[in-house]
Every structure is written in C-alpha cells, then in structure tokens.
Amino acid sequence: MEGSRDIDHWTSVAAQWIAWARTPNHDAFWAYQDQLKAYVGTGTGAALDVGCGEGRVSRALTACGYTVTAVDPVPEFVEAARQAQSARRYAVAPAGALPFEDGGFDLVMAYNVLMDVDDVPGAVREMKRVLRRNGTMFISVVHPLADLALMEAQERYFDRRRFSAKVEERGLAMHFAGWAEPLEAYARALESAGLAIVSLREPSAAPLAGQDHLDRWTRLPLFLWIKARNLPG
Numbered sequence: 001m002e003g004s005r006d007i008d009h010w011t012s013v014a015a016q017w018i019a020w021a022r023t024p025n026h027d028a029f030w031a032y033q034d035q036l037k038a039y040v041g042t043g044t045g046a047a048l049d050v051g052c053g054e055g056r057v058s059r060a061l062t063a064c065g066y067t068v069t070a071v072d073p074v075p076e077f078v079e080a081a082r083q084a085q086s087a088r089r090y091a092v093a094p095a096g097a098l099p100f101e102d103g104g105f106d107l108v109m110a111y112n113v114l115m116d117v118d119d120v121p122g123a124v125r126e127m128k129r130v131l132r133r134n135g136t137m138f139i140s141v142v143h144p145l146a147d148l149a150l151m152e153a154q155e156r157y158f159d160r161r162r163f164s165a166k167v168e169e170r171g172l173a174m175h176f177a178g179w180a181e182p183l184e185a186y187a188r189a190l191e192s193a194g195l196a197i198v199s200l201r202e203p204s205a206a207p208l209a210g211q212d213h214l215d216r217w218t219r220l221p222l223f224l225w226i227k228a229r230n231l232p233g
C-alpha cells in the first residue's frame with residue numbers, strides 16, 4: 001500500500017472519527033452540507049467517493065442522484081459506510097492505488113482527504129485515471145488561510161508543513177493529523193495530472209443550532225472547494 005503514515009493515523013482514530021462525524025450538528029460538515037449539495041448539483045452518473053470515511057459524503061452524492069462507489073484505505077470506515085447504506089459499491093483501497101478500470105467514473109470526489117494524504121500528486125494522478133474524459137474531479141481541502149491561522153510564527157507558508165492537533169469539543173475528542181500545503185501545491189498536482197480547474201468556491205459556514213463555535217468560519221474560509229475537468233488527450 002502507498003505511504004502508510006496517513007493510513008496508520010486514520011486507522012488509529014477511526015472510532016473517534018466515526019463518533020465525531022456522526023454526532024448530530026457536531027462537526028463543521030453539517031454547516032456546509034447544503035451548499036455542498038447545491039455546488040455538486042444533481043447528476044445521474046457514476047461517482048467515486050475517495051477517502052469516504054464513515055460515508056456522509058457518499059450519502060450526499062447519492063442524494064444528488066449519483067450512483068456512488070465508496071472507497072477508503074481503512075476497513076473500519078468502509079464497514080461503517082456500508083452499514084449506513086451510504087453507497088452502491090464499496091472497496092478498501094488508498095487514493096494512490098484504486099481498484100477500478102480507467103475512465104469509469106463521471107465524478108471523482110476527494111472531500112477533506114488530500115490534506116491527509118502523504119503523496120498528493122500520486123493520489124491526484126490515480127483519481128484522474130479512473131475519471132472519464134471531461135468528467136469532473138471535486139476536491140475539498142482545509143483552506144490555506146485557515147491553516148495560516150494555526151501556523152507557528154517561524155513556519156513558511158510556502159513549505160509543506162506537518163500538522164497534528166488533538167481537539168476536545170463538547171465531550172468528543174479527535175486527533176487530526178496531516179499536511180498544510182500552499183494553494184499552489186493543489187493547483188500544480190491538478191495541472192500536472194492533466195486536469196483543468198474550472199470552478200473554485202470558498203464557502204462560508206452556515207452554523208446550525210448549537211454550532212456557535214463555528215462563528216469564526218462565517219468570517220474566514222475554513223474550506224476550499226475546487227472542480228477540475230479531465231481534459232481529453
């Protein structure tokens with residue numbers, strides 16, 4: 001399997017993440033979900049949810065009309081996604097080695113996954129391989145401005161920086177760990193894989209009841225959403 005630090009980390013926090021992601025209105029995701037569905041739009045093709053976790057993004061894609069395949073390298077996540085009937089098909093695999101044929105998907109989604117992946121260019125190349133010509137890749141990452149807010153004074157924005165944060169909020173604990181990257185790193189990974197950025201959004205949080213802790217993200221972008229097209233040739 002590709003670089004295992006990312007997979008080892010998510011294996012070790014799988015139970016934490018499932019509780020964090022599934023507790024109603026706890027995670028920031030719920031303050032963005034409606035905007036996400038509107039931005040993805042309705043579709044009837046085949047979608048691949050890479051790094052599906054416990055399956056909430058697969059369920060959103062299914063609600064948009066897609067026939068969804070959910071894949072994650074952590075078996076516990078894939079089993080949780082299956083139990084919640086999140087998708088039509090499931091597989092255990094990392095983004096860099098997807099067990100699917102070339103060009104089989106109309107939409108490939110990596111929602112808050114690439115900042116956790118050790119080899120971003122390799123993951124993007126492999127996700128492009130399974131995307132049909134003119135198909136859409138959808139990427140969500142933590143916005144580089146949000147990373148800046150957490151950055152140590154001596155760090156350089158331009159470097160790929162390791163982050164690790166143990167968070168405790170309203171009775172739930174979660175250990176997030178991954179990478180902070182300059183915006184250009186994602187653009188370069190897409191470009192060099194032969195994908196053209198066609199749309200970009202900086203959604204503002206729409207906090208739900210009990211999500212006052214997200215107030216900051218109504219003023220600053222927490223996530224960056226990018227749509228890129230798989231260019232022919």
Ligand SMILES: C[S@@+](CC[C@H](N)C(=O)[O-])C[C@H]1O[C@@H](n2cnc3c(N)ncnc32)[C@H](O)[C@@H]1O
Nearest residue numbers: 006007010051052053074094095111112113117
């Ligand atoms: C922050 S969670 C997001 C899960 C899901 N996309 C969501 O938004 O609910 C990050 C996910 O990335 C997955 N992941 C970690 N390393 C990966 C890799 N190399 N390839 C694919 N997914 C990976 C983790 O197992 C985890 O499910």
